[in-house]
Amino acid sequence: MLVSAKDMLNKARDGKYAVGQFNINNLEWTKAILLTAQEQNSPVILGVSEGAGKYMCGYKTVVGMVNGMIDSLGITVPVALHLDHGTFEGAKACINAGFSSIMFDGSHLPFEENFAKTTALVNTCDVLGLSLEAEVGAIGGEEDGVVGAGECADPEECKKIADLGVTMLAAGIGNIHGKYPANWPGLSFETLEAIKAKVGDMPLVLHGGTGIPDDMIKKAISLGVAKINVNTECQLVFQEATRKYIEAGKDLEGKGFDPRKLLAPGFEAIKAKVKEKMEIFGSVGKA
Ligand SMILES: [Zn+2]
Numbered sequence: 001m002l003v004s005a006k007d008m009l010n011k012a013r014d015g016k017y018a019v020g021q022f023n024i025n026n027l028e029w030t031k032a033i034l035l036t037a038q039e040q041n042s043p044v045i046l047g048v049s050e051g052a053g054k055y056m057c058g059y060k061t062v063v064g065m066v067n068g069m070i071d072s073l074g075i076t077v078p079v080a081l082h083l084d085h086g087t088f089e090g091a092k093a094c095i096n097a098g099f100s101s102i103m104f105d106g107s108h109l110p111f112e113e114n115f116a117k118t119t120a121l122v123n124t125c126d127v128l129g130l131s132l133e134a135e136v137g138a139i140g141g142e143e144d145g146v147v148g149a150g151e152c153a154d155p156e157e158c159k160k161i162a163d164l165g166v167t168m169l170a171a172g173i174g175n176i177h178g179k180y181p182a183n184w185p186g187l188s189f190e191t192l193e194a195i196k197a198k199v200g201d202m203p204l205v206l207h208g209g210t211g212i213p214d215d216m217i218k219k220a221i222s223l224g225v226a227k228i229n230v231n232t233e234c235q236l237v238f239q240e241a242t243r244k245y246i247e248a249g250k251d252l253e254g255k256g257f258d259p260r261k262l263l264a265p266g267f268e269a270i271k272a273k274v275k276e277k278m279e280i281f282g283s284v285g286k287a
Contacts, residue, residue: 002067002100005080005131005227006167008043009203012226017282018206018217022274023047023084023231026056027065028263029238032270034069037077040275042283044077045101047084047229048094059083059097067098077287080131084229088117095124103133103170111157115164122164133227134161137172139207150174150184150208152191159198168227170205171195173220178232180211187216189223196224203227210236214280221282230277234270241269 005019012019024030024046037044048062056062066081082101083094091104104121106114118134125132137153153171162169173195174188195204203226209217210232217228245265250256278284 001070002063002081002098003078004129004167005045005082005101005133008045008078008080009131009168009226011286012043012283013201013203013224015282015286016221017286018221018226018228019043019045019283020209020274020277020281021045021047021082021084021205021227021229022234022277023049023052023229024056024062025052025235028267029234029270030066030069031073032267033274034066034073034075034079036271036274036278037079037287038073038075040278040284041287042077042278042285043079043287044283045080045082045227047082047231048099049084050086050090053083053090053094059094059099063098082131082133084231085135088121091121095128095130099130101131101133101167103135105135105170107135107138107170107172115160118161118166119164122166125167126165131167133168133170133205134164134166135170136161139170139172140176150176152188153195155191155194155198158195162199162202166202168203168205169195169199170207173206175206175208175212177208178210180208187212187220189219192220192223192225205229209233209277217280228277228281230274233277234273237269237273238266241265 022033080101081099085105091102136158137151140150151172158171173191204224205227206225207229209228209230
C-alpha cells in the first residue's frame with residue numbers, strides 16, 4: 001500500500017538521515033527501485049515528473065503499475081508515489097489518480113501566486129492524508145541547452161510557505177538539476193542554515209542529487225535535509241550498462257535480442273546505484 005511521505009521524512013529528520021526520491025520512467029526502473037528498497041529495508045519515494053507520467057500513459061497507469069508491483073513483489077517497506085515538480089493542474093490530476101504525495105512547484109511564479117496555490121493544495125492534501133512538497137527559489141539546471149546557476153532561496157519566503165503547513169520544503173541552495181558544471185561553486189550551507197533557522201522542524205528537500213559530492217550530501221543532511229532527489233544518475237548508469245551490452249555484441253548472441261535480456265544490465269545498474277545512494281543517505285535498515 002502506498003503511504004504519505006510524512007512519517008518517513010519526520011523519522012529521517014529526527015534520525016539525521018535522508019530518504020531518497022528516485023524518479024521512475026518505466027517498469028524496469030520501478031521494479032529495480034522497489035526491489036532495492038525492500039532488500040535494503042529502506043523507505044523510498046518514487047518520483048514521477050509530468051513528462052514521465054505522460055510517457056507511462058498517464059497517472060492512473062502509473063498508480064496501477066506501482067500498486068500491482070507492491071503487491072506481487074511483496075514490498076513491505078514504506079513507499080510513497082510522488083509527483084515531481086508538478087503544476088497546479090498536474091497536482092490535481094495526481095491527487096485524483098491515487099498518488100500518495102504531491103510536489104507543487106510554484107517557484108517560477110510570482111511569490112504571491114506560489115503562496116496562494118500552495119495554500120489551496122495544503123488543505124486538499126491535509127484532508128486526503130497526502131504529503132505535500134512546496135518549492136521556493138528555483139533550482140537551476142539545463143534548459144534549452146543553457147545551464148542556469150543554482151538560485152538561493154529567500155529564507156523569509158521559505159518561512160511563509162513552511163508556515164502554511166506543507167509536509168516538506170524544497171529550497172534552492174545552489175543545487176541544480178542534471179550534471180554539474182566543472183566550475184560549480186558547491187552548495188550554499190550558509191543559505192541552508194539560514195533557511196533551517198527560519199523553518200524549524202520542517203524536513204528540507206535537496207533536488208539535483210546527481211554529482212553532489214558525498215561529504216556535501218552528509219553535511220546537508222546534518223543541517224536538516226531529509227529527502228534527496230536522484231534522477232539523472234540512474235539514467236546515466238542505465239545508459240552505460242546498455243551501451244556496454246550492445247558494444248560487446250551480446251544482443252547478437254543467442255537470444256540476446258530478447259528485451260528481458262537486453263534491459264537486464266541497465267536494470268542491475270539502477271539497483272546498484274540506488275543501493276549506493278541509500279547507503280550514503282543513511283536510510284538502509286530504517287523502514
Ligand atoms: Zn527537482
